[in-house]
Amino acid sequence: MAEIGTRKGQGNRSPLPVTVCYGAETYLLQRWVAALIERNVDEEHRELAVTKYDLAETPLDVVLDDAETLPFFVPRKVIVASRATFFTAAKESGKIEHRLDRLQEYAKAPAEHTIIVFTVEAEKLDERKKLVKTFKELGAVQAFAALSAEELNRWAVRQAEELGFSFGPGAAELLVLYTGGQLQPMASEMDKLSLFAGRGGTVTKATVDELVARSTEQNVFLLIEEIVQRRIEKAFAILYELLKQREEPIKIAVLMARQFRLIWQVKDLERQGYSQQQIAGHLGSHPFPIKLASEQGRKYDNERLQRIMTLLAELDFNIKSGRIEKVLGLEMFILHIAA
Template sequence: MDYKSAARDIGKGNVSPVYVCYGSESYLLREFIGYLTQKLVEPEYREFAVSKYDLTETSLDVVLDDAQTLPFMAPKKLIVAENATFFTGAKESGKVQHQPEKLLEYMKAPPEFSVVAFTVDAEKLDERKKIVKSLKEVTIPFLPMNAESLLQWVNKQAERRSFSFAEGAADQLILYTGGGLQTLAAEIEKLSLYVGPGGTVTGESVDKLVTRSTEQNVFILIDDIVRLRLNRAFAILYDLLKQREEPVKLVLLIARQFRIVLQVKELSKQGLSHQQMASQLGLHPYAVKVAAEQGQKFAPERLEHIMAQLAELDYRMKSGKVDKVLGLEMFLMRLAS
């Protein structure tokens, strides 16, 4: 079950007694729990009819006892049980031991007045476990969106706020934020206030307003170099240096990005999708998409040569054989040529 299908069913009144929500995209997961709360419990009852538990501190027995207790002053109740690691292959590190088989017993005759939503921050569940197999129909993944879905999500958020993006500006926003929905949502809200209802966000607006981390600036710097936008690339470099970023750190971040480009290039030969590569490399699918585009500009041998150049530059910087800023500038000039 995906979260959109689950939300549609909930909207129609078809609510399951239990949901198992997992994945690293916590923003979507929180939105889903918020939607479930909105549809299940009226605002005036939420203080009494919505309970939250941390399963690293509270046993599953307590959660199930609560679920079987009639709600106070409300027709239905919602119980959110976080950190349900017993659905994964990870060892439980909390001080509380759980007995998942009791949840299986509970599911044989769940009360109509309770809904229990289990959440866990994990990329996957342990499908060998009986509890995971038994609740497969009510298991909902919340994983990072692929590039196409992410762009649709950004444009939809803009539409909800009555503004639009100029051509390329939405892609630029995703590139600048790294594709995390929590960060994107905050930046979209900022841009919405800046342009106002009916306004249009341009690339210049994104440049002016969107906050970028050092890692993201390096990511953009390399993209600009690859696309031969040298003025922009060196402007980013000098901004980073003005912020007192250490050139050796920048070299390490540049090397990391080229390593990702090389890895993506090699994995693409195996026929893996961007989503599969992202999972294997521990990256956001959008970062994989950009790395794949960057990789089209370089042969594997060229990428390996660049990695060797960066290793040599790192050594020369640390041993004082080259001025750090000059060495970084010369590397970028050679890269662009």
């Protein structure tokens, strides 16, 4: 990634006057914007110098008028304009009119006293659009793609170093697993682990298991992983912990069905020659669960996966119709597919 908010010159660096940031990894995008502000605006000036707009509610003209207006009492100002969907192929709502031709001209001759950052949570820009081509020609585009499983592990290790602790064997990977590969919860949990470990301390797998919070979805994923690996005692321990937390058995069954469906989809697309990154884009998923679903899929053939999904559909019907007690139904399903 390019250095935050700068353009390389011959022997010097200056902030880009206008940039569009996009990508699925919003945590990195937000950190990039925060670092740009920190670098270019003194802390005592930020209340006057930093303005944020939502382009789903504010016309582009308002943003550009502000950009062209001289700053008051500060040498430079930063404007952050979010939800800039006109850079993508997404259909505009029509409620707000944006004069893109004006932005096209502004990008070529921007105000020297203003930095504008457009952000959009989209995996890609529409490169057919003249505006996108202009920004790319100016080198004013920053992409923040979702990290792969390997990149997530490396990111966790680097963050630990910055926080002053280290991970023991397998602990970083377990943190990634427990947080679903999402950087925002990973960062929050690492702050907690840092406080626990102390400066120079080591975080082990046991520490991660004890301290890191897991959502219902993540617990169900772990339940599936234990079933796939035929660790039945651990699978039942997770199931009973979910029930202890008052999770509805029918919700657990639905989440299990969703995970097995993902495993089947990934296995089918891999058979067609798609890479994991392509599958993630095709299914609109983060690459990390795609990688894990791929690994889990190696334990089953297509016929077995289809049978499992049929059993889950039958379980759903039997629970809802009262033909079987809910917890007993889940227990029998786990025993059946692990056999």
